[in-house]
Amino acid sequence: MSDSPFFIVLFAIVGGALRVSTPFMFVALGECLTEKSGRVNLGLEGTLVLGAMTAYATSYHTGSPWLGVLAAGCAGVFLGGIHGYVCKLPKVNDIAIGIAMMLFGTGLAFFFGKSYIQPSAPRLGSFSLGEWTGNPQIATALQVNGLLIVGIVVAVVMAWAFANTRWGLIVRMTGDSAPAARAMGVSVDLVRFVATAAGGFLAGVGGAFLSLYYPGSWNQGLSSGQGLMAVALVIFARWKPLRCVVAALLFGAAGAIGPALQSVGITQGYYFFNAAPYILTLLIMIASAGSKQALRDVPGELSITK
Amino acid sequence: MGASPARISTTHRHMANISEPLSSALIGTAPIPGDLSVRIRRGAEYVAIPMFALAVSSVLFSIFLSALGKSPTEFFELVHRGGFGTAFSIQNTLQRSAPLILTALAVAVPARIGLIMIGGEGALVLGGFASAVAAIPLVIGHAPPLLTLIIMAVMGTLTGALWVGLAGYLRHARGVNETISSLLLTYIGIAIMNFFVEGLLRDLTNPNKPSTMPIGDAYMVGKMPGTEVHWGFAAGIVVAIVLYVLLSRTTFGFAVRVTGGNPRAALAQAVIPVAILFGGIVASGGLVQRRMDLPDATVLVLQGLTFVVLLASETLYGRFKIFQVSGTADRT
Numbered sequence: 001m002s003d004s005p006f007f008i009v010l011f012a013i014v015g016g017a018l019r020v021s022t023p024f025m026f027v028a029l030g031e032c033l034t035e036k037s038g039r040v041n042l043g044l045e046g047t048l049v050l051g052a053m054t055a056y057a058t059s060y061h062t063g064s065p066w067l068g069v070l071a072a073g074c075a076g077v078f079l080g081g082i083h084g085y086v087c088k089l090p091k092v093n094d095i096a097i098g099i100a101m102m103l104f105g106t107g108l109a110f111f112f113g114k115s116y117i118q119p120s121a122p123r124l125g126s127f128s129l130g131e132w133t134g135n136p137q138i139a140t141a142l143q144v145n146g147l148l149i150v151g152i153v154v155a156v157v158m159a160w161a162f163a164n165t166r167w168g169l170i171v172r173m174t175g176d177s178a179p180a181a182r183a184m185g186v187s188v189d190l191v192r193f194v195a196t197a198a199g200g201f202l203a204g205v206g207g208a209f210l211s212l213y214y215p216g217s218w219n220q221g222l223s224s225g226q227g228l229m230a231v232a233l234v235i236f237a238r239w240k241p242l243r244c245v246v247a248a249l250l251f252g253a254a255g256a257i258g259p260a261l262q263s264v265g266i267t268q269g270y271y272f273f274n275a276a277p278y279i280l281t282l283l284i285m286i287a288s289a290g291s292k293q294a295l296r297d298v299p300g301e302l303s304i305t306k
Numbered sequence: 307m308g309a310s311p312a313r314i315s316t317t318h319r320h321m322a323n324i325s326e327p328l329s330s331a332l333i334g335t336a337p338i339p340g341d342l343s344v345r346i347r348r349g350a351e352y353v354a355i356p357m358f359a360l361a362v363s364s365v366l367f368s369i370f371l372s373a374l375g376k377s378p379t380e381f382f383e384l385v386h387r388g389g390f391g392t393a394f395s396i397q398n399t400l401q402r403s404a405p406l407i408l409t410a411l412a413v414a415v416p417a418r419i420g421l422i423m424i425g426g427e428g429a430l431v432l433g434g435f436a437s438a439v440a441a442i443p444l445v446i447g448h449a450p451p452l453l454t455l456i457i458m459a460v461m462g463t464l465t466g467a468l469w470v471g472l473a474g475y476l477r478h479a480r481g482v483n484e485t486i487s488s489l490l491l492t493y494i495g496i497a498i499m500n501f502f503v504e505g506l507l508r509d510l511t512n513p514n515k516p517s518t519m520p521i522g523d524a525y526m527v528g529k530m531p532g533t534e535v536h537w538g539f540a541a542g543i544v545v546a547i548v549l550y551v552l553l554s555r556t557t558f559g560f561a562v563r564v565t566g567g568n569p570r571a572a573l574a575q576a577v578i579p580v581a582i583l584f585g586g587i588v589a590s591g592g593l594v595q596r597r598m599d600l601p602d603a604t605v606l607v608l609q610g611l612t613f614v615v616l617l618a619s620e621t622l623y624g625r626f627k628i629f630q631v632s633g634t635a636d637r638t
Contacts, residue, residue, distance in 0.1 A: 042485070046610075086614065089621035095422050095485055096617050104610025110603030225493050232486050271504075275497035282490045289482040 005264045012263050015141035016256020017249050018148060019214045023048065023223075025151040025248035026206030027230035028237065029158060030076075030199035032244055035234055036162065037195035038175035038188075038301030039087060042098025044203040045227025046105020047079045051207025053113035056218040060121035065212050068121070069147070072208035073201040079105050080200020084193035102227070116218050124213045145213045147205070151245070154202070158241040171195055175299030203227065225278065232281045236288055238297040254280045351623060359619035363612040370607070376598055388593035389586025396586075397534045403585025404535075405430065407542035410577045411549055412470065416484070418553060419565050425473055425488030428495035429466035435499045436465035438518040439507060445521050454525050469495060546578055584609065 027044050034041045051072035059068030083101050087094040124147070128139045162168035174181045174191045181188050210226075211218045233251060237243035258273030368378030389399050409426035416423040440461040444454040473488040509519040527536045553559035591605040 082614070086618045089618060091620050091623065092618055093422075093620070097614060099424060100610060100613035100617055102610075103606065104614055107603050107606030107608075107610045111601050111607050114601040114603065225489070228486065228489050232490070235483070235486075271497040271501040275494050278490045278493045278497070282487060282494070285482050285487060285490075286476060286480055289476075289480045
């Protein structure tokens with residue numbers, strides 16, 4: 001039964017969804033935090049790529065992939081910090097800065113990463129969620145990396161923190177109404193700076209996943225708009241961290257359709273399947289934009305939906 | 307044809323009896339004292355602050371290069387040589403800047419109204435693809451080159467317009483954020499092009515690189531006389547001028563400016579020097595890479611850095627007294 005092409009494709013999609021969704025998840029969670037504080041960071045695409053390169057290079061030099069993950073996070077803090085600092089200057093448009101940072105981050109990554117394209121660095125390991133079934137196909141399909149679990153934990157913590165802690169309240173207040181936050185004595189610029197930098201950290205970790213797990217190598221074509229899709233994903237998820245996880249899984253599944261079909265020999269329309277995540281993102285944005293629910297959930301200070 | 311001078315001067319004499327100011331308005335005003343200097347001061351701000359931003363980004367980039375042990379002066383000298391120094395290099399630069407002018411205008415016009423559309427690349431790809439596809443039956447049928455070029459231009463323009471227009475329509479109809487939708491459409495457009503170019507419309511005589519059928523030299527846009535630069539560059543300049551006129555002198559342009567957005571960020575006439583500058587930087591990239599043993603991505607870093615600094619310098623407008631003119635309110 002599990003040999004029929006349908007099941008092969010199904011398992012490939014599920015496994016692919018688990019793999020491909022992880023970078024989406026991290027970038028989306030980072031962007032969720034940033035946007036909750038009232039700022040849009042479109043530069044996360046560049047952060048993703050720089051994080052991937054940093055992780056790969058660090059892992060290559062130190063032999064420890066997890067150190068690479070940490071370094072990637074720090075690279076993300078660096079870029080997020082620049083974005084956060086520049087955007088607080090008056091009259092600066094955060095969307096435009098995001099695009100410029102995307103160019104800058106990607107440029108830095110390719111610049112420093114040129115010498116890391118060939119060598120092979122130690123990768124992150126994986127374990128299988130499907131071991132217990134005793135079916136080798138299911139076991140291979142359900143191989144996940146620790147970072148996926150970390151991502152889900154971060155989402156849960158974030159969701160809880162937004163609702164129940166003082167810091168969460170401060171972030172939300174800064175994002176909903178800057179004047180109200182200032183009246184409470186909160187430094188709006190500082191909160192947004194920290195939120196953007198923290199968002200950058202998460203995005204950097206997402207990038208580390210790309211280069212150290214799947215696809216598991218560093219080259220200049222590693223990311224193809226995933227950072228940007230993650231921004232759309234956050235809107236779709238209505239700025240709720242747990243929904244970001246679900247949305248990331250959905251996007252991961254969409255991205256896994258192409259390779260899954262290829263694995264059973266269907267190669268027609270290769271490009272369309274690879275464009276599936278973008279098309280899906282666009283359709284979802286069309287469907288969810290303008291709906292009353294979205295307008296209620298959007299952080300009031302956010303410029304992207306004005 | 308043409309108004310007779312006699313009639314105009316009788317009108318003038320007639321009107322001169324009504325009132326002083328009105329008649330002087332009809333004759334043509336004598337320059338108001340300080341008018342030109344007012345405009346120079348305000349215009350100087352638009353030149354001085356970007357130049358300052360360019361200087362700052364050059365300094366930052368020089369620090370970056372020095373930290374890596376490379377010589378900044380050598381870098382800038384090579385950029386100058388590869389981009390602007392010789393007749394060959396400047397023509398190379400102008401060629402590279404031709405598409406940049408047009409794609410920059412594609413961002414500039416919506417920016418005037420407050421929309422940030424980054425879908426230029428998708429429109430470029432699909433427009434080029436549509437032109438190439440439209441050319442196939444015409445080239446096979448030996449149609450006259452001028453007609454072919456016109457049809458190709460129209461097809462390309464329409465396709466690009468419809469593609470990016472889709473992002474604009476989504477914004478209008480459903481409120482979808484145009485930045486993200488135009489970026490997504492870029493990726494989708496590239497996928498569409500790849501799909502057809504590698505599949506259905508692939509030219510089978512060229513096994514190396516997937517492409518549509520080549521149209522041949524006879525059908526390509528010619529070079530401007532005396533130079534190696536093709537007419538596309540002139541087309542870009544003409545479009546920029548037309549857009550400037552459209553935005554500043556027509557009712558439509560007035561409506562755009564009133565709707566608001568960012569009247570500063572997108573002066574159509576500023577696009578040309580900026581496009582040439584960036585074209586030069588990109589053109590010199592290969593030279594820099596070979597001579598200084600730097601990766602190609604160096605120019606990408608410089609571009610990204612320059613953009614960030616340029617955008618950050620927006621904050622400096624209106625802060626310096628030297629550019630303020632007392633008694634005049636900011637009309638935007």
